[in-house]
Amino acid sequence: MQIITDAIQSFSFPPCAATIGCFDGVHRGHQYLLQQVTEVARQEGLCTALITFPVHPRQVMQSDYQPQLLSCLPQKTNLIQSLPGDYCIMLPFTHELSCLTAREFMQFLHQQYNVRTLVIGYDHRFGHNRSEGFEDYCRYGEELHIKVVQAQALTEENISISSSVIRALLKEGNITQANHYLGYSYYLDGTVVNGYKVGRKLGFPTANLLPSCPDKLIPAEGVYAVYTYIEGQRYKGMLNIGCRPTVHNGTNRSIEVNILDFSGDIYHKQMRIEFQHFIRKEQSFPNLDALIEQLKEDRNTVSELLTL
Ligand SMILES: Cc1cc2nc3c(=O)[nH]c(=O)nc-3n(C[C@H](O)[C@H](O)[C@H](O)COP(=O)(O)O)c2cc1C
Numbered sequence: 001m002q003i004i005t006d007a008i009q010s011f012s013f014p015p016c017a018a019t020i021g022c023f024d025g026v027h028r029g030h031q032y033l034l035q036q037v038t039e040v041a042r043q044e045g046l047c048t049a050l051i052t053f054p055v056h057p058r059q060v061m062q063s064d065y066q067p068q069l070l071s072c073l074p075q076k077t078n079l080i081q082s083l084p085g086d087y088c089i090m091l092p093f094t095h096e097l098s099c100l101t102a103r104e105f106m107q108f109l110h111q112q113y114n115v116r117t118l119v120i121g122y123d124h125r126f127g128h129n130r131s132e133g134f135e136d137y138c139r140y141g142e143e144l145h146i147k148v149v150q151a152q153a154l155t156e157e158n159i160s161i162s163s164s165v166i167r168a169l170l171k172e173g174n175i176t177q178a179n180h181y182l183g184y185s186y187y188l189d190g191t192v193v194n195g196y197k198v199g200r201k202l203g204f205p206t207a208n209l210l211p212s213c214p215d216k217l218i219p220a221e222g223v224y225a226v227y228t229y230i231e232g233q234r235y236k237g238m239l240n241i242g243c244r245p246t247v248h249n250g251t252n253r254s255i256e257v258n259i260l261d262f263s264g265d266i267y268h269k270q271m272r273i274e275f276q277h278f279i280r281k282e283q284s285f286p287n288l289d290a291l292i293e294q295l296k297e298d299r300n301t302v303s304e305l306l307t308l
């Protein structure tokens with residue numbers, strides 16, 4: 001899919017079937033929505049367009065809003081680019097745009113992007129106050145010559161796959177289910193920074209991750225089996241998210257990984273952590289020897305769970 005960021009000035013749009021949304025995480029539910037847009041577009045001889053926002057609308061509306069995103073912009077762009085479809089319009093969500101009523105917004109889509117059919121996500125609402133619903137959109141569509149279609153949700157065991165369901169799963173450490181709904185493994189990118197230099201004394205050096213995107217959701221505290229990527233190479237890793245109560249580290253949360261079968265200095269290098277399994281909660285051990293025993297056990301668990 002082609003990403004268009006400066007649409008209004010430089011591109012003349014062919015008639016299209018479009019859908020709008022934040023697409024945070026670009027999960028399987030989003031992919032299913034796009035399949036429905038593609039099907040409608042095929043039937044009607046239109047192009048497909050996905051209209052999304054580079055910054056989450058709530059961040060524009062509410063300056064103190066602290067998002068917990070599943071994907072920051074570079075990741076979202078990469079994920080969208082790999083999807084089938086014609087083009088993705090990155091529409092800056094400005095204050096002016098937020099003041100448009102649903103009807104005005106639809107008119108804008110029609111005039112600027114040649115939207116002929118609008119496929120609306122099963123729970124999607126737009127327009128100032130978000131007070132209107134699907135029937136209102138259909139009525140405006142008739143007036144503006146836009147066909148309005150409601151998309152089906154992708155559901156599994158009566159749960160509609162959505163960004164908020166996935167966020168909730170990650171916050172409770174349910175990585176396997178979150179990954180299943182995402183359709184890929186949740187990951188954090190960042191830089192290896194200095195820690196407190198205790199790890200190497202325990203026999204388990206840990207690379208501390210500073211996430212590159214401060215708005216990205218950090219999964220629940222605890223120990224995880226992860227894949228670690230450094231300079232294109234994949235390693236097994238055991239990761240801890242927490243405050244390390246055994247070494248009295250205060251309330252500073254750290255994200256640190258001991259990479260299995262690895263040695264070397266990787267300070268300041270880029271690292272990707274791909275979450276695979278939740279192993280256990282972080283504990284306060286009576287002494288460092290007890291922590292070390294547990295770390296040995298964790299290493300065996302991770303070694304058995306993951307393959308390279
Ligand atoms: C897989 C793993 C599990 C850990 N589990 C715990 C734990 O349960 N309790 C705890 O106090 N610290 C835990 N830690 C944190 C260690 O105490 C930590 O690695 C050590 O303080 C080194 O920190 P440093 O890298 O800042 O030197 C864990 C670390 C790893 C890598």
Ligand SMILES: Nc1ncnc2c1ncn2[C@@H]1O[C@H](COP(=O)(O)OP(=O)(O)O)[C@@H](O)[C@H]1O
Pocket residue numbers: 192193194195196197198199200201204205206207208257258259260261262263264265266267
């Ligand atoms: N197997 C390994 N896993 C993680 N980091 C390792 C490993 N081997 C060597 N290192 C290096 O050791 C550093 C971590 O050592 P550690 O004593 O825990 O210090 P810090 O407190 O600064 O993280 C890492 O940043 C990395 O450069």
